[in-house]
Amino acid sequence: MSAANLLEVVDLNVAIDATRIVKNLSLELRAGEILGLVGASGSGKSMTALGIMRLLPPRASSTGIVRLNGDTLSSKPESQMQAIRGRDIGMVFQEPMSALNPLLRIGDQVAETVRLHRQATAAEAQAAARDALNLAGLQGEQGALDRFPYQLSGGERQRVAIAMAIVMSPRLLIADEPTTALDVVTQARVLLLLQELVRTRNMGLLLVTHDLAVLAQLADRVAVMHRGEIVEHATIAQILRQPRDAYSAALLAAAGLHPKRSRATRDAAPAILRVRGIVREYPRNRTSLWHRAAPMRAVDDVSLAVHAGETVGLVGESGSGKSSLLRVILALERPQAGKVSLLGEEFLSAKGATFRRLRRSIQAVFQDPYGSFDPKWTVEQLIGEPFFLLGSPPSAAERRHKVAAVLEQVGLAAGDASRLPRDFSGGERQRIAIARALITEPAVIAFDEAVSALDVLIREQVLKLLAELAERLKVSYLFVSHDLHVIRAIADRIYVMQEGRIVEEGNADAVFASPQHPYTRALIAASPGIPTRAPELPVNEAGT
Amino acid sequence: MSLETRNTSLIAGAAITGFFIAVAAIARFWTPFDPGVLSIADKLQPPNAQHWFGTDQLGRDVLSMIMVGAQTSVGVALLSVVIGAFVGVPLGLLAAARRGSTDEMVMRGNDLIFAFPALLLAILITAVFGPGAINAIIAIGIFNIPVFARVTRAGALQQWTRDYTLAARVAGKDPLRISGEHILPNLAGLLIVQGTIQFSLGVIAEAGLSYVGLSAQPPTPSWGRMLNEAQTLTALAPYLALFPGFAVLLFVLGLNLLGEGLRRRAGRTA
Numbered sequence: 001m002s003a004a005n006l007l008e009v010v011d012l013n014v015a016i017d018a019t020r021i022v023k024n025l026s027l028e029l030r031a032g033e034i035l036g037l038v039g040a041s042g043s044g045k046s047m048t049a050l051g052i053m054r055l056l057p058p059r060a061s062s063t064g065i066v067r068l069n070g071d072t073l074s075s076k077p078e079s080q081m082q083a084i085r086g087r088d089i090g091m092v093f094q095e096p097m098s099a100l101n102p103l104l105r106i107g108d109q110v111a112e113t114v115r116l117h118r119q120a121t122a123a124e125a126q127a128a129a130r131d132a133l134n135l136a137g138l139q140g141e142q143g144a145l146d147r148f149p150y151q152l153s154g155g156e157r158q159r160v161a162i163a164m165a166i167v168m169s170p171r172l173l174i175a176d177e178p179t180t181a182l183d184v185v186t187q188a189r190v191l192l193l194l195q196e197l198v199r200t201r202n203m204g205l206l207l208v209t210h211d212l213a214v215l216a217q218l219a220d221r222v223a224v225m226h227r228g229e230i231v232e233h234a235t236i237a238q239i240l241r242q243p244r245d246a247y248s249a250a251l252l253a254a255a256g257l258h259p260k261r262s263r264a265t266r267d268a269a270p271a272i273l274r275v276r277g278i279v280r281e282y283p284r285n286r287t288s289l290w291h292r293a294a295p296m297r298a299v300d301d302v303s304l305a306v307h308a309g310e311t312v313g314l315v316g317e318s319g320s321g322k323s324s325l326l327r328v329i330l331a332l333e334r335p336q337a338g339k340v341s342l343l344g345e346e347f348l349s350a351k352g353a354t355f356r357r358l359r360r361s362i363q364a365v366f367q368d369p370y371g372s373f374d375p376k377w378t379v380e381q382l383i384g385e386p387f388f389l390l391g392s393p394p395s396a397a398e399r400r401h402k403v404a405a406v407l408e409q410v411g412l413a414a415g416d417a418s419r420l421p422r423d424f425s426g427g428e429r430q431r432i433a434i435a436r437a438l439i440t441e442p443a444v445i446a447f448d449e450a451v452s453a454l455d456v457l458i459r460e461q462v463l464k465l466l467a468e469l470a471e472r473l474k475v476s477y478l479f480v481s482h483d484l485h486v487i488r489a490i491a492d493r494i495y496v497m498q499e500g501r502i503v504e505e506g507n508a509d510a511v512f513a514s515p516q517h518p519y520t521r522a523l524i525a526a527s528p529g530i531p532t533r534a535p536e537l538p539v540n541e542a543g544t
Numbered sequence: 545m546s547l548e549t550r551n552t553s554l555i556a557g558a559a560i561t562g563f564f565i566a567v568a569a570i571a572r573f574w575t576p577f578d579p580g581v582l583s584i585a586d587k588l589q590p591p592n593a594q595h596w597f598g599t600d601q602l603g604r605d606v607l608s609m610i611m612v613g614a615q616t617s618v619g620v621a622l623l624s625v626v627i628g629a630f631v632g633v634p635l636g637l638l639a640a641a642r643r644g645s646t647d648e649m650v651m652r653g654n655d656l657i658f659a660f661p662a663l664l665l666a667i668l669i670t671a672v673f674g675p676g677a678i679n680a681i682i683a684i685g686i687f688n689i690p691v692f693a694r695v696t697r698a699g700a701l702q703q704w705t706r707d708y709t710l711a712a713r714v715a716g717k718d719p720l721r722i723s724g725e726h727i728l729p730n731l732a733g734l735l736i737v738q739g740t741i742q743f744s745l746g747v748i749a750e751a752g753l754s755y756v757g758l759s760a761q762p763p764t765p766s767w768g769r770m771l772n773e774a775q776t777l778t779a780l781a782p783y784l785a786l787f788p789g790f791a792v793l794l795f796v797l798g799l800n801l802l803g804e805g806l807r808r809r810a811g812r813t814a
Contacts, residue, residue: 332713356716364714372707374726386715436711 006031006204007172012064014051021047023228029204036215037208039225040455045208049176053091054081087117090165094177099161100149106160107145113164132167137193155186166197176208183317183482188526191218210455212251213528224248254460269308272443272476278302278338280324298324300500306444311470311477313491315484321500322480326448330364360389363437367449369429373421379432380417386440406435411465427458446478451486463489484527488512496520554805560798568614577605579612580763588781597787601777609765610791616766621746623681625739628688636696640704641719654690662687662749670758680759684749688742695738699731733810737803744799751792767792
């Protein structure tokens with residue numbers, strides 16, 4: 001390419017101890033251009049970003065040449081790199097909370113970056129900080145700069161992080177999964193902001209992500225990384241139309257186009273789970289000695305039903321009350337009002353043997369594949385834990401046999417039973433969680449953001465498995481997620497939840513094709529999507 | 545493993561602690577001299593080939609007294625840790641599992657005990673039941689209860705935020721059973737470290753109590769009382785204060801090193 005390259009990386013190699021993480025990686029980026037670096041976790045994309053910044057962890061070493069505007073960074077001493085970071089290269093990280101100092105007001109936080117890099121009075125630095133925060137979309141109404149990070153939402157924190165990255169008008173911005181921790185609506189706003197900044201300031205943006213869908217409407221070019229190497233490097237249009245590399249094709253398929261089951265809605269089938277008028281309130285901290293604060297209503301008069309053999313999606317932003325509702329349905333928390341009936345019987349007020357029988361018919365898979373297993377228990381013990389619900393627990397031999405059978409059902413080996421959860425990857429752990437949910441042969445399984453923590457490719461595999469199991473075992477799912485792609489891929493019927501209320505419900509295809517409620521429309525519009533016009537891909541959805 | 549990652553405090557702490565426990569065990573069967581036998585003719589001998597640590601004003605062998613004193617020290621400290629852990633850990637688990645008013649009651653009760661200095665409690669118990677090693681164990685043990693309850697509650701609350709407790713509840717288990725089956729095993733490392741620290745505090749507390757005459761009574765030797773008796777003879781026979789003093793110092797140092805080493809190791813694997 002021409003000499004107009006803003007960033008040039010030639011033969012970058014990064015190794016941790018003796019393991020090579022990044023192998024002979026080369027890329028270029030021009031001013032005003034957005035380059036997406038996409039790959040699964042562990043593909044070396046974050047190490048590439050850190051390698052460019054020369055911020056590698058202590059045991060890592062790197063070789064290769066990094067040039068910024070023709071200026072070779074890789075040979076500069078650390079003191080000069082410190083001046084360049086923040087001034088010439090801005091960086092935004094995935095977790096906005098840990099990137100901010102919890103004890104500094106956000107205005108001071110951004111101003112600090114200014115004063116580190118140029119002579120400025122406190123007032124000048126504050127003014128620059130206000131401009132940057134304004135630009136990042138944190139409107140500078142009075143007192144906005146005086147807030148602390150804990151007073152901000154995730155999206156607002158990420159905006160502060162972006163303000164810190166752009167306050168010195170760097171020529172290059174590196175963003176490492178900047179929206180992964182955010183919900184779809186916030187994600188869309190942050191992505192739009194990044195795009196605007198690049199266009200108006202003629203910056204270069206290196207956007208690192210695992211999700212090709214994030215890049216689809218944003219990036220000019222995409223470099224696909226797999227096992228430390230760039231396997232394909234092309235324009236976004238080219239990748240979306242016709243990926244040349246098999247791995248890119250797999251990523252593309254996983255990002256937007258899930259295997260959609262063609263199951264009809266089963267209103268005719270009996271309702272297995274029926275939820276009526278649930279209200280769940282949480283007490284708020286007192287603000288006055290004399291008055292009790294009005295409780296926070298997380299779930300506000302919600303009713304829904306799951307029929308036999310049906311997959312119901314429950315979608316909404318974080319904080320919309322989905323998880324609270326799910327906990328009530330699972331009888332983990334008591335609602336202030338409302339009823340949950342399972343298989344025609346009242347669940348929440350059931351006692352003793354009836355409760356155990358009903359409890360057995362609804363099982364759950366939780367979000368965090370790392371937190372949802374006791375690290376000291378073997379897989380067999382973990383999967384067998386719900387046997388506790390059986391009146392007469394099976395014998396040891398029977399138990400082992402059943403665990404082995406269910407492990408094979410979820411695509412793991414019977415021999416995995418004696419291993420500990422730490423031996424498994426995130427995707428495998430979610431399979432174990434599914435096995436645990438299946439062991440009591442329930443009628444309904446509730447999933448709380450069960451695939452949100454997984455990479456796109458792994459996510460696709462797990463969703464495929466779930467679709468197969470639903471078909472084979474005739475089990476119903478209640479699938480809670482903030483991710484419309486996931487809901488769309490798996491749900492027959494969906495409920496949309498906003499601020500504790502169900503605002504829209506209906507057949508999944510119908511809701512996606514013509515959303516009625518403005519909130520649903522906003523959610524669908526915000527969801528990053530692969531354009532559906534790609535001719536050779538079997539698209540059966542409309543309305544992205 | 546490189547030099548800087550090797551856990552020297554764990555090794556040194558375990559060696560010192562092991563040494564004192566071994567000495568206490570040996571003293572049950574054998575000491576160079578019988579520490580109960582007075583021999584006025586041999587009184588106040590400085591350290592020599594026969595009496596390595598010298599003899600006291602009644603002619604008793606100091607080394608033998610320290611060995612038996614180690615028994616008292618280890619016994620009192622260990623049993624008081626056991627009392628503290630057996631009462632405090634279940635209280636902490638209960639408080640974390642039940643939350644709400646149970647939590648408040650347990651923790652405010654803890655505060656009440658915490659507000660009493662251990663020494664005052666020991667004097668109180670002694671005033672009622674009379675002095676002795678058993679009462680020292682009870683006094684120090686009661687002092688240990690709120691420490692264990694707090695550490696357990698804090699650790700348990702953290703464990704309760706993890707999804708595996710939800711999974712266990714979906715498997716039909718009630719919070720108390722989950723506390724026993726899941727939470728407690730995951731707190732084991734934390735509690736072992738705390739136990740070691742309380743052990744070392746117990747050694748100091750026992751020495752303090754016996755110094756003021758509230759622990760093991762004569763003729764059972766104890767380090768604190770040896771220090772007390774040596775006080776009047778400091779000018780004449782300084783070694784009488786030196787050896788029991790060093791014994792307390794070295795043992796507590798060893799236990800602290802062990803606790804620190806265990807904490808570091810737990811931090812690495814967690």
